[in-house]
Amino acid sequence: xxxNLGVVGAGIAxxxxxxxxxxxxxxxxxxxxxxxxxxxxxxxxxxxxGGNVTVFDSxxxxxxxxxxxxxxxxxxxxxxPKMIAAAKRANxxxxxxxxxxxxxxEAAPLLRLSGDSPVYIAENYRxxxxxxxxxxxxxxxxxxxxxxxxxxxxxxxxxxxxYVQTKWRQTPEHVGGFISDGGVxxxxxxxKILGDAEExxxxxxxxxxxxxAENCVVFNMTLxxxxxxxxxVVYGAPVSLNRFEIVxxxxxxxxxxxxxxxxxxxxxxxxxxxxxxxxxxxxFKDFYNVIRGENNSLGTIxxxxxxxxxxxxxxxxxxxxxxxxxxxxxxxSR
Amino acid sequence: xxxNLGVVGAGIAxxxxxxxxxxxxxxxxxxxxxxxxxxxxxxxxxxxxGGNVTVFDSxxxxxxxxxxxxxxxxxxxxxxPKMIAAAKRANxxxxxxxxxxxxxxEAAPLLRLSGDSPVYIAENYRxxxxxxxxxxxxxxxxxxxxxxxxxxxxxxxxxxxxYVQTKWRQTPEHVGGFISDGGVxxxxxxxKILGDAEExxxxxxxxxxxxxAENCVVFNMTLxxxxxxxxxVVYGAPVSLNRFEIVxxxxxxxxxxxxxxxxxxxxxxxxxxxxxxxxxxxxFKDFYNVIRGENNSLGTIxxxxxxxxxxxxxxxxxxxxxxxxxxxxxxxSR
Numbered sequence: 001x002x003x004n005l006g007v008v009g010a011g012i013a014x015x016x017x018x019x020x021x022x023x024x025x026x027x028x029x030x031x032x033x034x035x036x037x038x039x040x041x042x043x044x045x046x047x048x049x050g051g052n053v054t055v056f057d058s059x060x061x062x063x064x065x066x067x068x069x070x071x072x073x074x075x076x077x078x079x080x081p082k083m084i085a086a087a088k089r090a091n092x093x094x095x096x097x098x099x100x101x102x103x104x105x106e107a108a109p110l111l112r113l114s115g116d117s118p119v120y121i122a123e124n125y126r127x128x129x130x131x132x133x134x135x136x137x138x139x140x141x142x143x144x145x146x147x148x149x150x151x152x153x154x155x156x157x158x159x160x161x162x163y164v165q166t167k168w169r170q171t172p173e174h175v176g177g178f179i180s181d182g183g184v185x186x187x188x189x190x191x192k193i194l195g196d197a198e199e200x201x202x203x204x205x206x207x208x209x210x211x212x213a214e215n216c217v218v219f220n221m222t223l224x225x226x227x228x229x230x231x232x233v234v235y236g237a238p239v240s241l242n243r244f245e246i247v248x249x250x251x252x253x254x255x256x257x258x259x260x261x262x263x264x265x266x267x268x269x270x271x272x273x274x275x276x277x278x279x280x281x282x283x284f285k286d287f288y289n290v291i292r293g294e295n296n297s298l299g300t301i302x303x304x305x306x307x308x309x310x311x312x313x314x315x316x317x318x319x320x321x322x323x324x325x326x327x328x329x330x331x332x333s334r
Numbered sequence: 335x336x337x338n339l340g341v342v343g344a345g346i347a348x349x350x351x352x353x354x355x356x357x358x359x360x361x362x363x364x365x366x367x368x369x370x371x372x373x374x375x376x377x378x379x380x381x382x383x384g385g386n387v388t389v390f391d392s393x394x395x396x397x398x399x400x401x402x403x404x405x406x407x408x409x410x411x412x413x414x415p416k417m418i419a420a421a422k423r424a425n426x427x428x429x430x431x432x433x434x435x436x437x438x439x440e441a442a443p444l445l446r447l448s449g450d451s452p453v454y455i456a457e458n459y460r461x462x463x464x465x466x467x468x469x470x471x472x473x474x475x476x477x478x479x480x481x482x483x484x485x486x487x488x489x490x491x492x493x494x495x496x497y498v499q500t501k502w503r504q505t506p507e508h509v510g511g512f513i514s515d516g517g518v519x520x521x522x523x524x525x526k527i528l529g530d531a532e533e534x535x536x537x538x539x540x541x542x543x544x545x546x547a548e549n550c551v552v553f554n555m556t557l558x559x560x561x562x563x564x565x566x567v568v569y570g571a572p573v574s575l576n577r578f579e580i581v582x583x584x585x586x587x588x589x590x591x592x593x594x595x596x597x598x599x600x601x602x603x604x605x606x607x608x609x610x611x612x613x614x615x616x617x618f619k620d621f622y623n624v625i626r627g628e629n630n631s632l633g634t635i636x637x638x639x640x641x642x643x644x645x646x647x648x649x650x651x652x653x654x655x656x657x658x659x660x661x662x663x664x665x666x667s668r
Binding site for chain 1: 477478479481482484486488533535536537538539541542550551552553554555556560562563564566568570571572573579581582583584585586599600651655656657
C-alpha cells in the first residue's frame with residue numbers, strides 16, 4: 001500500500017534531498033500535500049512535484065487532513081520538537097530531519113511523548129554502506145584492536161553557499177550552528193563504527209561572522225570502548241576535506257564516504273570499494289517499513305539525541321572550559 | 335679556536351645523532367673525552383670516535399679536567415638538571431639534549447642557576463629550515479589568516495625499536511614517556527610557526543605496556559594568536575605518519591619535515607622545496623657561536639621549558655580531567 005505524504009518545509013532539504021529520493025520510491029510514497037511558512041515556496045514545490053498536490057496554509061490543517069497518511073519535516077531545527085509532538089497528537093507517522101532539536105534539553109521532552117504513531121529521525125549517515133562496512137571490518141579485527149581515531153573536516157562554505165544563505169542558519173537557534181547541523185551526521189557514523197562517546201573536551205572559535213555561530217572546533221573524545229580520538233571541523237575553509245582515519249594495533253583504516261571506499265593499511269594494503277548508498281532513499285525506505293510495523297532501530301529519538309549530545313558536549317566544554325560527560329547532558333535534560 | 339668536547343652518555347643520541355654532526359664540524363669541535371655509567375659503553379664510544387679520547391669514570395672528573403672545554407649531555411632525561419647544574423658550577427659550557435627535565439617542576443630550578451658559562455638546549459627542530467620557511471610564509475599571508483591546525487603523528491615503534499629497548503625509556507621518569515620525549519620537538523616547531531599555546535586539554539591512554547607510559551594522546555590547544563588546533567599522537571602504530579596542516583582563510587599549508595617541503599593550496603597550488611637541514615649540525619654550530627659570545631636565542635632554558643610545559647599541560651589535563659593553562663604549570667613550579 002502506498003503512503004500519502006505531506007511535506008512540511010519547501011527549502012533545500014525538501015527540494016534537493018527528499019524529493020529526488022521520493023521519486024525513486026514512487027512505489028512506496030506519493031507526495032500529496034505541502035506546507036511552508038511562505039505560501040509561494042509551497043506552491044513552487046507543488047509545481048516541482050507535479051500532479052495533484054494540495055498546498056496547506058497551516059501545518060495543523062495538514063495534520064487533520066484525512067488524505068495525508070504521514071508527514072515529512074524539513075523545517076528550521078528549533079521547530080522540530082513541537083511539530084513532532086503535533087504529529088503524534090494527530091496520530092500521523094512523522095519523519096523529521098536532524099538535528100531533532102536545537103539542544104539536548106529541547107529534545108528531551110520527545111522521549112516522553114505518548115501515542116503509537118511512529119516518529120522517525122532521518123539520519124542518512126546511519127544508512128550509508130561505507131560506514132556499515134567499516135564497522136564490520138573493525139569487528140573482523142581487520143586492523144587489530146582500535147587505538148585512536150582522527151576525523152578532520154574542512155568545509156569550503158563561502159558567503160554565497162546555499163546553506164549559508166538560509167536565514168535560519170544565519171542566526172541559528174540550534175547549538176553551534178553548522179557545527180551541530182553537520183556534526184550530528186559524523187557522530188552518527190562514528191558511533192556506528194566505534195561506539196558511543198563518554199567524554200568530550202574541546203575548544204571552539206567564531207572567526208567568520210557570516211557563518212552565524214562557532215565555525216571552528218577541535219573536539220577530543222573518549223569512547224566507551226576505550227578508544228580516544230579527535231574530531232576537528234572548520235567551516236569557511238578555502239578547500240574542503242573530510243578525512244576519517246582509525247589506527248589500530250595491526251593496521252589503519254581510512255574511511256571515505258564520498259568515494260565509498262575504505263583503505264586498509266594492515267599486513268597488506270587494500271582498497272575496498274563499497275556500494276554508493278543514497279542515504280535519503282534508504283531512510284525513506286526504512287521509514288516506510290517502520291510505518292508498516294517493523295522495528296525502528298536506525299531512526300529513533302534516542303539515537304539522534306546521542307548524536308546531538310556528543311556535539312553539544314564539545315560545545316559546552318569549549319564554552320565552559322571543562323570536560324563534559326555526554327551522559328551528564330542527557331541527565332540534566334531529563 | 336677549536337673546542338674540546340667531553341661527551342656524557344654513550345647511547346643512541348651520542349653515537350647516531352651527535353657524533354655524525356660533530357664529524358661534520360671537525361673544524362669547530364674535537365671530541366676529547368667520554369663518560370658513561372657503563373665503562374664498556376664509554377670505551378666502545380671512544381673507539382668509534384678514534385684518536386685520543388679519554389674515558390672518564392665519573393662526570394665530576396670530566397668537569398674538573400682542564401683539557402675539556404665544554405660538555406655534551408645525552409643522558410636519561412631525569413638526570414639533566416643536576417648535570418647541567420654541575421657543569422655551571424664547573425664553569426663549563428654545556429649542550430644538553432631535550433626534554434631538559436622530567437617535568438616542568440624539575441626544570442624550573444635551572445632558571446635560577448648562577449654563573450656565566452652558557453647552557454644550550456639541543457632542540458634540533460628549532461634549526462630546521464622547513465619550519466622557519468613555514469613561519470615566514472604565514473607572516474607573508476600566504477594562506478590568509480590562520481584559523482586552525484591539525485598535527486597527526488603515528489609512530490611505528492614496535493618492541494624491537496632501539497629507542498623502545500632503552501632501559502630508562504621503558505620505565506620513564508619523565509612525564510608521559512615518549513609523548514614528551516618526542517612531543518617537545520613538535521611543540522618547538524609549532525611555536526616557531528604559529529606561536530605559543532595558552533591552554534591545552536586532552537585525553538591519553540596507555541594501550542601498549544612495552545611503551546612504558548601513555549602511548550596515545552589527543553591534545554587540543556588554543557594559541558596566543560587565537561588559532562585552535564589539535565595534536566594527536568599514537569606510539570606503537572602499525573604505520574608511521576607525520577601530517578601537520580594549517581588551514582587559513584585563503585588557503586592551507588601542509589608542512590612536511592622529512593620531505594622538506596611545504597604544500598600550499600591557496601589561489602594556486604604550489605609545492606615549495608626547502609633545503610634539507612641537519613638540525614644536529616645546526617644546533618652544534620649555534621652552540622659553538624654561543625660559546626664564542628653570540629646571543630643564545632634558539633637553545634635557551636626558557637624556550638625548552640615552554641615546549642615541555644605545553645606537552646605536560648596536555649598530560650595533566652588528561653590525568654586530572656580539566657583544561658590546563660600552560661602558564662599555570664610555569665607559575666606553580668616557580
